Amino acid sequence: GIAFLRPFSPKTILDIATGTGDLAISMYKKLRPDHIVGADISLGMMEVGRKKVAAAGYSEHISFEQQDCTALTYEENSFDAVTAAFGVRNFENIEQGISEMYRVLKPGGHLSIVELTQPVSFPMKQLFKVYSHTLLPFYGKLLSKDKSAYKYLTSTIEAFPQGEQMVGILQKAGFSNATFKRLTLGVCTMYFAEKE
Numbered sequence: 001g002i003a004f005l006r007p008f009s010p011k012t013i014l015d016i017a018t019g020t021g022d023l024a025i026s027m028y029k030k031l032r033p034d035h036i037v038g039a040d041i042s043l044g045m046m047e048v049g050r051k052k053v054a055a056a057g058y059s060e061h062i063s064f065e066q067q068d069c070t071a072l073t074y075e076e077n078s079f080d081a082v083t084a085a086f087g088v089r090n091f092e093n094i095e096q097g098i099s100e101m102y103r104v105l106k107p108g109g110h111l112s113i114v115e116l117t118q119p120v121s122f123p124m125k126q127l128f129k130v131y132s133h134t135l136l137p138f139y140g141k142l143l144s145k146d147k148s149a150y151k152y153l154t155s156t157i158e159a160f161p162q163g164e165q166m167v168g169i170l171q172k173a174g175f176s177n178a179t180f181k182r183l184t185l186g187v188c189t190m191y192f193a194e195k196e
Contacts, residue, residue, distance in 0.1 A: 001112035010080035017087020021049030039067035068094040074104045085114045089160040098172040105195040119186030
């Protein structure tokens with residue numbers, strides 16, 4: 001996702017569902033924008049992120065803000081780029097989240113989303129089914145005594161719109177040049193789009 005953004009040299013970036021800020025830190029290192037805002041609903045995770053950012057010496061370039069990603073408080077046309085890694089599948093309303101991303105992007109701005117997806121090709125497709133429905137919950141139970149957490153992960157991956165369907169949601173929100181690329185044998189998919 002970072003390589004996709006490099007040619008456009010975004011100056012301001014909004015990282016949605018930033019968690020502990022790993023993507024934000026990585027983007028700052030590689031793209032050197034003026035500012036990155038990491039937005040997340042979880043204050044606890046962002047607190048960890050703040051410490052990481054301070055330790056890296058990037059505090060004046062990366063800030064964190066608590067946001068409901070389906071109702072962002074930013075004005076429209078605020079950011080050169082919007083990114084999201086592994087956070088969109090947890091939105092209660094994906095369409096609403098995507099239209100918010102569109103709204104806060106400047107015209108000419110770019111969107112990059114990476115999400116866990118179900119592999120579509122043999123044998124990864126079959127292996128993923130076995131892995132996500134049997135091994136993942138089993139290990140999850142061993143590690144956390146909470147089988148439901150891993151069942152939840154599996155169900156969110158399965159419920160997430162895949163490939164062309166997700167591109168359709170991006171187009172419906174107003175994005176142009178929406179494309180996707182499957183990574184790591186289809187376990188992840190990267191989506192790119194532009195606001196004209």
